[in-house]
Amino acid sequence: MDVQWAQDIVEKINWLAQFGKDSENGGVTRLVYSETWLEAQLALKKLFEDEGFHTEFDEVGNLFARLNGTEYTNETILTGSHIDTVKNGGYYDGQLGVIAGFFALKHLQQTYGQPVRNIEVVSMAEEEGSRFPYSMWGSKYIAGQAKQEDIKGIKDANGESFEEAMNKAGFGYKKNRENVRDDLKAFIELHIEQGNVLETEEIPIGIVQHIVGQRRFIVEVTGQANHAGTTPMGYRRDAMNAAARMIYGVNDLALSYGDPLVATVGEIQAQPGTVNVVSGKVIFSIDARHINEKELQDFTDEMTANLRTTASHIGVEIDIDMWMDEPPVPMDPAVVDIIKQQCDNQQLLYKLMHSGAGHDAQVFAQNIPTAMLFVPSRDGISHNPQEYTKPKDLVEGIKALTGAIYDLGYTKELSLN
Amino acid sequence: MDVQWAQDIVEKINWLAQFGKDSENGGVTRLVYSETWLEAQLALKKLFEDEGFHTEFDEVGNLFARLNGTEYTNETILTGSHIDTVKNGGYYDGQLGVIAGFFALKHLQQTYGQPVRNIEVVSMAEEEGSRFPYSMWGSKYIAGQAKQEDIKGIKDANGESFEEAMNKAGFGYKKNRENVRDDLKAFIELHIEQGNVLETEEIPIGIVQHIVGQRRFIVEVTGQANHAGTTPMGYRRDAMNAAARMIYGVNDLALSYGDPLVATVGEIQAQPGTVNVVSGKVIFSIDARHINEKELQDFTDEMTANLRTTASHIGVEIDIDMWMDEPPVPMDPAVVDIIKQQCDNQQLLYKLMHSGAGHDAQVFAQNIPTAMLFVPSRDGISHNPQEYTKPKDLVEGIKALTGAIYDLGYTKELSLN
Numbered sequence: 049m050d051v052q053w054a055q056d057i058v059e060k061i062n063w064l065a066q067f068g069k070d071s072e073n074g075g076v077t078r079l080v081y082s083e084t085w086l087e088a089q090l091a092l093k094k095l096f097e098d099e100g101f102h103t104e105f106d107e108v109g110n111l112f113a114r115l116n117g118t119e120y121t122n123e124t125i126l127t128g129s130h131i132d133t134v135k136n137g138g139y140y141d142g143q144l145g146v147i148a149g150f151f152a153l154k155h156l157q158q159t160y161g162q163p164v165r166n167i168e169v170v171s172m173a174e175e176e177g178s179r180f181p182y183s184m185w186g187s188k189y190i191a192g193q194a195k196q197e198d199i200k201g202i203k204d205a206n207g208e209s210f211e212e213a214m215n216k217a218g219f220g221y222k223k224n225r226e227n228v229r230d231d232l233k234a235f236i237e238l239h240i241e242q243g244n245v246l247e248t249e250e251i252p253i254g255i256v257q258h259i260v261g262q263r264r265f266i267v268e269v270t271g272q273a274n275h276a277g278t279t280p281m282g283y284r285r286d287a288m289n290a291a292a293r294m295i296y297g298v299n300d301l302a303l304s305y306g307d308p309l310v311a312t313v314g315e316i317q318a319q320p321g322t323v324n325v326v327s328g329k330v331i332f333s334i335d336a337r338h339i340n341e342k343e344l345q346d347f348t349d350e351m352t353a354n355l356r357t358t359a360s361h362i363g364v365e366i367d368i369d370m371w372m373d374e375p376p377v378p379m380d381p382a383v384v385d386i387i388k389q390q391c392d393n394q395q396l397l398y399k400l401m402h403s404g405a406g407h408d409a410q411v412f413a414q415n416i417p418t419a420m421l422f423v424p425s426r427d428g429i430s431h432n433p434q435e436y437t438k439p440k441d442l443v444e445g446i447k448a449l450t451g452a453i454y455d456l457g458y459t460k461e462l463s464l465n
Numbered sequence: 466m467d468v469q470w471a472q473d474i475v476e477k478i479n480w481l482a483q484f485g486k487d488s489e490n491g492g493v494t495r496l497v498y499s500e501t502w503l504e505a506q507l508a509l510k511k512l513f514e515d516e517g518f519h520t521e522f523d524e525v526g527n528l529f530a531r532l533n534g535t536e537y538t539n540e541t542i543l544t545g546s547h548i549d550t551v552k553n554g555g556y557y558d559g560q561l562g563v564i565a566g567f568f569a570l571k572h573l574q575q576t577y578g579q580p581v582r583n584i585e586v587v588s589m590a591e592e593e594g595s596r597f598p599y600s601m602w603g604s605k606y607i608a609g610q611a612k613q614e615d616i617k618g619i620k621d622a623n624g625e626s627f628e629e630a631m632n633k634a635g636f637g638y639k640k641n642r643e644n645v646r647d648d649l650k651a652f653i654e655l656h657i658e659q660g661n662v663l664e665t666e667e668i669p670i671g672i673v674q675h676i677v678g679q680r681r682f683i684v685e686v687t688g689q690a691n692h693a694g695t696t697p698m699g700y701r702r703d704a705m706n707a708a709a710r711m712i713y714g715v716n717d718l719a720l721s722y723g724d725p726l727v728a729t730v731g732e733i734q735a736q737p738g739t740v741n742v743v744s745g746k747v748i749f750s751i752d753a754r755h756i757n758e759k760e761l762q763d764f765t766d767e768m769t770a771n772l773r774t775t776a777s778h779i780g781v782e783i784d785i786d787m788w789m790d791e792p793p794v795p796m797d798p799a800v801v802d803i804i805k806q807q808c809d810n811q812q813l814l815y816k817l818m819h820s821g822a823g824h825d826a827q828v829f830a831q832n833i834p835t836a837m838l839f840v841p842s843r844d845g846i847s848h849n850p851q852e853y854t855k856p857k858d859l860v861e862g863i864k865a866l867t868g869a870i871y872d873l874g875y876t877k878e879l880s881l882n
Contacts, residue, residue: 242692242694242695243695243696243697243700244691244695244696245695245697260694262694264740274661274845275659275660275822275845275847276727276731276821277677277679277752277754277822278659278661278662278845279660279661279727280660280662280724280727281719281720281724281726281728283661283665286729288712288730288731289712289713289716289730292708292711292712292713292716293713294709295705295706295709296706299706303698303699307697308697309698310697310698311698312703312740312741312743313706313709313744314737314738314739314740314741314742314744315738315740316733316738316747318731318732320731321732323729323732323752324729324731324752325729325731327730330733333740335694335740337693337694404692404693404694404695405692405695428695428700430692430695431692
């Protein structure tokens with residue numbers, strides 16, 4: 049069966065990628081509410097319907113495909129992910145979770161018939177925030193966490209408003225959803241890891257226990273711009289030299305904290321930014337993540353203290369602005385146990401790990417028992433046409449997902465929160 | 466006399482600054498061969514003629530004003546500087562040297578009459594390289610170091626060619642000057658320091674002994690772009706972290722060499738340059754200067770070895786491109802001695818120093834005995850509307866210049882090389 053599944057899965061992934069694929073570089077661009085996005089959602093709708101599943105769009109364009117339960121008809125197990133992409137993205141990020149749901153649903157129906165409670169696959173409208181400055185729109189809407197005023201007035205790069213785009217695609221926000229649908233009993237998302245841990249350790253499945261908290265900072269270092277030739281080293285207040293010391297200090301501190309803490313300086317800008325002028329100002333970003341809120345805070349407290357010490361040492365001014373502070377989100381231990389049990393039963397190798405990236409699962413986890421499964425990303429690459437996961441790993445990940453959904457959908461007693 | 470001179474000098478500086486002055490921000494923009502540049506050159510011509518000096522443009526637009534000698538009529542002492550500016554520059558850089566020459570010439574004529582050899586003031590066409598990608602055009606032409614082919618095909622930002630612009634201003638390069646004019650016996654340039662050494666040490670006059678050599682590098686550090694959340698610290702090849710270590714290493718090494726070595730990282734660019742992505746590439750500039758060629762080479766050799774060590778330590782690739790290597794230029798010791806002697810005689814406080822910036826004097830120094838005088842720059846600022854030198858310092862600098870020119874122009878025996 050595995051070989052056939054592998055072929056079928058890869059075929060469906062390639063099929064879905066045709067919607068929005070760039071014929072030049074092979075990347076996929078499928079921004080929410082665009083024509084290619086709508087074509088993809090409608091094609092998925094047909095894909096599920098052709099297998100006999102009931103499908104339904106909600107008012108903002110999340111697509112649900114349903115296998116009805118026989119007994120607990122007001123209880124639903126949900127799986128899926130998003131089908132929007134970044135600009136020039138790959139075939140896997142988000143999309144794989146929907147395809148995985150399709151194979152799980154089809155396999156369960158064919159093998160076991162109707163479950164005791166409903167099983168649904170969701171193809172969410174939006175997660176990436178790559179068209180509008182708002183992310184995880186699909187899951188936030190389902191979970192009752194999105195408000196109409198959040199998207200009022202926001203526009204894409206061409207000046208089209210969120211609401212215009214939604215209306216043009218045939219959807220329309222009518223009223224705020226107050227709460228998550230009360231029939232949802234669990235959510236499991238299968239996603240590519242977007243890192244290189246599983247690949248490096250040669251493990252096909254990651255079972256996520258936590259989604260990291262994130263703190264993001266903009267650090268502005270102000271020294272004095274001076275002529276690079278006529279200002280002796282001892283007379284300088286060089287913002288670049290100060291920033292360099294700060295950046296490696298952030299890195300060293302992160303190393304000293306050890307996994308799972310990560311800290312990254314990804315953006316930097318020097319002013320005036322000229323070869324022969326000592327920098328008067330350097331602005332850089334810091335992104336720090338940890339699965340534990342206290343640890344994350346300890347790290348960033350120590351980090352900002354160190355930044356200030358370095359600044360006063362070198363005689364520059366510093367302004368540190370923390371503009372994002374998202375707490376870590378734990379996955380549901382009971383759902384995690386179900387997945388572990390299924391991996392053990394099926395003799396699938398797995399690693400308990402955390403997600404260093406944000407996902408729709410963190411939105412659902414606020415309201416319902418939620419877990420995540422990872423499959424490896426070749427070279428850790430994501431958001432890029434080079435995204436790739438081996439067919440063998442796709443099959444093993446989908447087997448673990450299918451087993452867990454079987455447990456949740458076909459077992460009468462559901463011992464979740 | 467000093468108070469009157471101070472007033473007159475400031476008045477002439479302000480007068481010259483009107484040509485190309487921005488009424489909004491007060492900055493001066495006088496790019497070579499522009500209308501404002503031509504107006505300024507013609508106004509200077511009239512200024513000198515009104516005092517009875519003979520004036521003459523050469524074929525590329527350098528303006529010479531002459532006080533004829535009585536005895537050694539085929540020998541000339543030259544002073545002056547350039548009157549082109551950077552975009553939105555100040556009142557002093559370059560221009561001061563021409564105004565200083567005017568006051569020196571006028572004072573010498575009024576006080577001592579005709580010299581034994583000719584004295585000329587030059588208002589050079591171009592030094593900054595701020596319109597065309599070619600700098601020190603005026604002095605290189607006079608010194609026979611500019612070739613017609615050097616400027617063939619080079620254009621300004623609006624697509625106008627160097628030659629078109631020159632022709633439009635009424636000048637035209639006809640044939641290559643093979644050598645410096647053989648009547649030139651010495652050149653002295655008075656300029657603002659463009660650094661903060663004189664100001665900090667409260668000394669009005671700098672006597673330049675060397676113009677530094679410069680080596681400029683582009684360093685390209687290549688690691689691996691990775692997701693900032695999903696890539697543990699130990700799995701990274703972070704080009705930014707590597708670059709940060711390199712940059713502070715360059716700074717530390719420069720400090721350990723001590724004055725007059727300076728090294729500056731002024732430009733930096735990270736790729737992809739996104740808050741949540743580990744940098745795959747960081748490119749930065751290094752500008753290193755020293756008055757001694759061997760010391761400069763020792764420094765840059767050690768620096769590049771250190772950069773490579775850091776790169777291999779962190780596991781990133783490095784490409785180091787030295788795209789500029791200009792040797793240091795010593796000033797003529799005999800002319801320097803004449804200036805020192807004049808300062809001593811006139812009880813003017815001076816500091817023997819080097820120039821960390823390039824100047825027309827370094828071009829002349831290839832061919833004739835040359836020296837430079839500095840006056841302080843407030844806050845070390847240049848290339849900026851905030852350029853300022855106290856009137857008292859202007860007077861003292863011009864007194865030293867006038868004395869040195871007196872010595873060179875009115876003394877029968879000239880003990881120069």
